[in-house]
Amino acid sequence: MSPSPPHPARDTIPVGDIELHDNYLPALPAGDHRVEVTHTLWTGGGKTFTAVQRFTVRGPQVAIDTAAVVAKQPPDASSGLYAEVLPHLVLGDPMLPWERAVRGAPAGTPWLALLVLTDDQLVGGTTAPTRTITGTVGDFLAGDPAVLKPELAVEADIGDTDPCAYIQVAATEFHAVAPRLEELRFWTHCRGANTGDRAILGLKEDGLFAVVVANRFPATAGSTAATKNIVHLVSLEGHEKILVDDPDFQGRTSVALLSLASWSFWAYPDRQADFADLAEGLTRTPDGDQAGRDEMWLRLASPYQDTDGTPAPRRQVARRLNDGYLPLPYLTRSGEATYAWYRGPLTPVLPVATAQAARATTADALIGYDPAWGTFDMSLATAFETGRALAVADAAFAQHLLELKHAARHLVDTLYxxxxxxxxxxxxxxxxxxxxxxxxxxxxxxxxxxxxxxxxPTAPWSPPAPAAPPADPTQALDDFLRSDATREALTGALADGDGLKEHLTPVARWLGRLMLLHPVPFTHLVPDERLLPQESLRFFHVDPSWLDALVSGAFSIGAQSSRDTLQDQIVADAVRSAAARTAAAHRDTLRGDTSGDPDAATGAPTEAGDGLGPVTGLLLRSALVSGWPNLAVRAAAPDGTPLPVLRMDHLAPTVLLCLFGGLPAMVELREPQEGFRFGVEDHGVIPLRNMLPPDSPTGRRLGEQLGADVTFPVLDHLRTGTGGRVLDIGSLIPALTAALETAHGTTLGPIGPADLAMQMVKVPEAVHFTGPDGDRR
Structure with a gap:
């Protein structure tokens, strides 16, 4: 995948909006090129000199990087009501569909197309789920009297032994479903979207995407059974001659096409497993009832009631479970097998912070014991040991931390x-x-x-008397360490480029990731699967004391004496503050946002209480995560201000973790902007949308629906004589242009790929969780 050119889309486009462009053309298409220079000397008989330089602009031709595919709709291996949806594929490289020239077509014609096929339309490849055939470039291009191969001029850097994947489509079926050469440009467009509200998937996302749309609606059996549909992103380079109304297949019975990406899905005639149903399922209990607010927190349901009539032991259990605790097996140091309460950093209640977690030097100091019930609370002790184990396991961090501590010790010795x-x-x-x-x-x-x-000399010389040593050197050093002057000197050195800052920076970065729970095992976050069942959404607060204990454990390594422990306590406040700022800026750093001060994250604390502040979040375990990898998640404060997303990561193919900086009044899960679906509404119509700028007399926003009753019948413009529902661009575009001009009352000009995409896009679905009573809509 070629790198995307710089573009401000992700930061300049408001969250929730999109930009649509017809294409994104390269300055020079991929392929073999030559530069020829001729120079004629008019003196000496007009002698001519010629120089030729050949070069290759490299670009994907027989395969693309799998990371280039950002999203597939409908999702791979999914099932649902897809009969009225046009499948499409989103590419992270916005220029990819136009990197190669198409013979006989104007600039702006893509070399890629998306074909929707069924098993009976494909030939061979029966061992693969999508009927692809794997082989080499030489195998693919080898002559075959039954298969029409493309007239492909392979680039100089591609050899016959290079691997590739291809499909064979029956010739008559190819003619029925393939877009015509003049139609190709309408089925691919470029799209800009703000990427700040979705997980970072290892892409250098700049907010621009290419979208390739199929020209055929999925096949359905017309009954309760599902129909398998296979989608292939194919290269049409070399097949330009058969992309016409009356093609000559030269007596071949099938056509070979390079397959650059493929997937399959099942189309049902009734509603099953689409976005709306999956999202609605998150708000229901296993019994199918509407879930209340209390059932959306990350905790186990208590078998007992926390009421006055409940026996005291059962009421104690109910309170613990309601607070997010779990009883886990615990073996005391004396060898007794019992149980202890454990709660991870994700809690259903707003926890009360304790200063002891930040001052602890051992895990034992954080073991809680309830003498009334004879039970232990191992939550903070576990956090301490987790941080310590993670720090010891990371040799690079341990080295950086020891270097920071040694530098601080040397500074203290010098000052003393x-x-x-x-x-x-x-x-x-x-x-x-x-x-x-x-x-x-x-x-x-x-x-x-x-x-x-x-x-x-006039007087006898005698050496100066040495100063009397302190009566208690250890106490003297201890008093010096505790002095305000020493604290100020250490804090200043941590913020000074010539002091300890160079040692602080890598430590703060590692601890910042730790505060966002990056290396913490999932079993420490969710110790029981019942806390997060399949197809569930759970909200939580992040316990600041658990984070303090976690950082205390990591910072405790390398302390060998009481002097080291005291020094660590003095330095720890500044280190924690720097780590908290690093955590707050971590996601922006991953997204390449350099708008802020690069030194701000690891500088000295600017004010008391400098840190992350309250952190909340959600855990989503659902097919929504795997089906919509770029699922958009947004949170807003009571005044509507968007809350910063501190972390959004896929912990598993179906598990998404989100952390927000603040307490949201509304959380929204939405289909991603660049992953909008295309298709028609009920009865095969689409609502027409405004195409005039906002300063026009109508005052409507660009893309706003013109009215509930202003629609256009798309399914009236299908190709005739084909078994599948393939759209006929030659009929669709003129009719759509006329309908739009009538609805707007003015001439609009030619309809392009971006205009067609805006009209055919289906409004993305979303689920909102709002209000103090857990209202959902």
Whole structure:
């Protein structure tokens, strides 16, 4: 996949909006090129000199990177009501469909097309789910009297032994479903979208995408049974001659096409497993009832009631479970097998922060014990040991942390010797180092004094008496470490480029990721599968004390004495503050956002309480995650202000974790903007949308529906004489143009690929969770 050119789409387009463009053309298409220069000397008989330089612009030709495919709709291996949906594929490289020239077609014609096929239309490839045939480029291009091969000029950097995948389509079926050469440009367009509300999937996302749409609606059996549909992204390069109304297949019975991507899905005549049904299923209990707000939190349902009439032991269990705890087996150090309560960092209740978690130096100091019930609470102790284990397991971080601690120790030693030296003034007005003191001597009459004969001493000389050592050196150093001056010096050095900052930066980055729970095992977050069953959505708060204990454990490695422990406590506040700022900027850093101060994340704390603030989030376990990998998730404060997304990651193919900076009043799950579906509404019509700019007399936004009753019958414009429902662009575009001009009351001009996409797009579906009572819509 070629790198996408820089584009401000992801930051300039508001979240929820999209830009549509007809295409994104390269300055020079891929392929073999030559530059010829001719120079004629008019003197000497008009002699001509010619130089030729050949070169190749590399671009995908027989295969594309799998990472180039951002989304497929309908999702791979899914099933649902897809009969009125045009399948499409989203590419992360917005220029890819136009990188190669198509012979006999104007600029802006893509070399790719999306074919929707059924098993009976394909030949061979019976061992693959999508009927692809794997082989080499030489195998694909080898002559075959029964198969029409493309007239493909293979680039110089592609060899006969290079691997490729291809399909064979029956010749009559290819003619029935393949777009005509003049239709190709209408089925591919470029789209811009803000990518700030979806997971980072390893792409260098700049907000631009290419979308290739099929020209055929999926096949359905017309009964309760599902019909398998196979979709292939194929190269049409070399097949231009048969993309006409009356093609000559040269007596061949099938056509070979390079398959660059493929997937399959099942189309039902009734509603099953589409976005709306999956999203609605998240709001229901296993019994099918509407879930209440209490049932959407990350916790187990309690078998007991927390009421006055419940026996005290059962009421205690109900309270613990309602607070997000789980009883887990626990073996005490004395060998007794019992149980202990455990709650991870994701809690259903707003936890009360405790300062002890940030000051702890051992896990034992964080073990909770309830003498009334004789039970242990191992939550914070587990967090401490988790942080310590993760730090020890990461050799690079351990090295950076030890270097920071050694540098801080050296600085403290220097400051202490300066403070206790008898050779330097203690009033703070003189030099603070021996070198500086000697430098002052050189600035006086030292050379003159050295040239003068020494005078005979008049009094006997005696060496100066050394300063009396402190009665308790350990206590003296302890007092020095606890002094405000030492704290200020250490904090300043952590923010100073010439001090400890270079050691702080890698430590703060690692701890910042730790505060976002990146390396924490999933079993520590969700210790029981019943907390997050299949097809469920659970909300939570993030326990700041659990995070403090986690960081304390990681920061505790390398402490060998009480002096190290005290020094760590002094430095820890500044390190935690820097780590919190790094965590807050972590997602922007991954997305390449350099608009902020690059040094701000690891500088000194700017104010008291500098940190992440309250963190909340959600866990989604659903086919929505695998079916819509770029699922958009947004959260808003009570005043409607969007909350920052601190982390959004796929923990598993069907599990999505989102962390928000703040407490949301509304959370929305929405189909991604670049993954909009195309198709028709009920009865085969589409609502017509405004194509005039906002400053037009209508005052409508671009793309806004013109009215509930202003529609256009798309299914009236299908190819005749074909078994599948294939759209006829030659009939569709003129009729659609006339209908739009009538609805707008003015001439609009020619309809392009972006205009067609805007009219054919189906409004993305979404589910909202709002209000204090857990209202959903």
């Amino acid at each position: 010797h300066q403070a206790t030296s008898t050779h330097l003034p203690q009033d703070g007005d003189g030099p603070d180092t021996a070198r500086a003191a000697f430098g002052l001597l050189l600035g006086g009459d030292l050379l003159t004094a050295l040239g003068t004969p020494p005078a005979r």
